[in-house]
Each structure stands twice: as structure tokens, then as C-alpha cells.
Amino acid sequence: MINKLNHNVAGPATALDELEASEAPERTEVARRQPLRFPLVSAHRIAVLCDGFALPPTARAFRSSELSMVAAWKPDALVVPLNMALLLAGEKLFGDLKLPSVEIAVAVVTRVDDAPLGDHHRDLLWRAFQVPIFEMLASWDGSVIARECEVHDGLHVDRDVAVPTLRDEELLLTHLNDSTAPVVLARTGFSAELEHGHCDCGEDSPRLHRLTALRQSVTA
Numbered sequence: 021m022i023n024k025l026n027h028n029v030a031g032p033a034t035a036l037d038e039l040e041a042s043e044a045p046e047r048t049e050v051a052r053r054q055p056l057r058f059p060l061v062s063a064h065r066i067a068v069l070c071d072g073f074a075l076p077p078t079a080r081a082f083r084s085s086e087l088s089m090v091a092a093w094k095p096d097a098l099v100v101p102l103n104m105a106l107l108l109a110g111e112k113l114f115g116d117l118k119l120p121s122v123e124i125a126v127a128v129v130t131r132v133d134d135a136p137l138g139d140h141h142r143d144l145l146w147r148a149f150q151v152p153i154f155e156m157l158a159s160w161d162g163s164v165i166a167r168e169c170e171v172h173d174g175l176h177v178d179r180d181v182a183v184p185t186l187r188d189e190e191l192l193l194t195h196l197n198d199s200t201a202p203v204v205l206a207r208t209g210f211s212a213e214l215e216h217g218h219c220d221c222g223e224d225s226p227r228l229h230r231l232t233a234l235r236q237s238v239t240a
């Protein structure tokens with residue numbers, strides 16, 4: 021698999037290669053709700069504990085303070101920000117939270133200006149929920165720009181809104197957005213590997229692997 025990984029130096033040259041990267045932009049509110057694309061079609065009762073999504077009929081939004089309502093609704097899947105997911109996992113392992121209906125999957129929303137989903141996070145979430153865990157990576161404005169697919173082989177970048185570039189191992193992002201100013205080429209503070217080519221899930225969009233906060237990877 022490693023020899024398929026393309027670190028972009030061998031990829032096609034683009035105008036972005038000439039540009040100097042900017043620092044990461046400020047975090048903003050979600051400019052426009054985006055359709056929720058859950059990684060598995062088998063989920064029919066998806067409890068969504070984050071803002072920014074236009075929900076399909078199979079999903080329902082809850083505030084983080086409405087956990088008893090979430091449990092009463094009996095979701096088979098969750099969409100939660102990383103910090104909330106870790107909190108729920110801890111409560112579940114200690115027996116303070118019962119969500120036995122969650123049998124399909126948990127999608128964790130991470131952000132380019134926060135921490136990616138680490139292996140230790142996955143281990144904790146798996147122990148707590150014992151269902152497949154998927155990562156959805158959101159940009160500085162909260163919109164999801166890359167999603168882990170059903171075969172768990174990296175995060176597929178949404179080419180309509182984001183262009184990933186690697187420079188000196190750092191992931192740089194161009195984020196096109198029709199309602200706020202586009203981010204031309206900004207640093208993320210994450211290292212990553214970028215893979216081009218066909219994925220076993222059927223998609224051909226570029227995939228991000230091994231997202232790691234750079235500071236963490238230096239001190240590790």
C-alpha cells in the first residue's frame with residue numbers, strides 16, 4: 021500500500037506549488053448547512069450532536085445537553101464532535117450512559133484546527149461503543165471536507181470544496197467555499213500522507229492517511 025502513496029512531489033505540478041502558504045485562518049461559524057453524508061447507508065436513526073448539517077429524514081439533531089432525549093429516541097448511529105465522542109465513551113465505559121441502540125456506527129467530526137482522530141481515540145471509542153468508527157474532517161468554517169469511507173482506507177477529500185497539498189510533510193489546504201472568502205493555501209499544522217487512485221469503496225477522490233498534529237509528531 022505504501023508504494024501507492026503519493027507525497028505530491030511526484031504529482032502533477034500546479035499553480036499552488038508556487039504559492040507561499042498562509043497561516044491557518046480564524047475559525048468561523050458554518051456559513052451554509054451542508055447535507056449530512058453518513059458513511060453507511062444502513063443507519064436509519066442518526067442522532068446528530070453537531071451543528072452545520074442539513075439533515076436527511078433518517079437523522080435528528082440534538083444539543084449536547086439533551087443526552088437523555090438522545091437515549092429515548094434510540095438512535096442506531098451517532099454523529100458527534102471528537103471532544104463529545106470521548107466524553108460519551110468515558111461515560112459509557114463507566115456505566116453512566118446507556119446507549120444500547122447504537123449498533124451501526126459512530127461518526128466523529130474532527131477539525132483541521134483541533135486534533136485529528138488518533139489511534140488511542142479509536143481504541144477508546146471502540147471499547148465503549150463496539151461499532152465501526154468513522155472520521156469526518158471539518159475545515160475552519162465547520163464544513164466537512166474529507167470523510168472516512170466504509171472500507172476505512174483513509175479520508176476521501178471532497179474535491180468540489182477542498183484541494184489538499186503536502187509541503188515539507190505538512191498538509192496544506194485550499195478550501196473553496198461559495199459563501200465566504202476561499203482559503204487559497206493555508207497551513208493546517210497536521211502531517212499526513214496523500215494517496216491518489218482508486219479505493220476499494222469505489223471512489224477515486226484523493227485520500228488522507230495518518231493525520232497527525234505536527235507538534236505531537238515532533239515530540240513523539
Ligand SMILES: [Zn+2]
Nearest residue numbers: 169219221223
Ligand atoms: Zn474509500
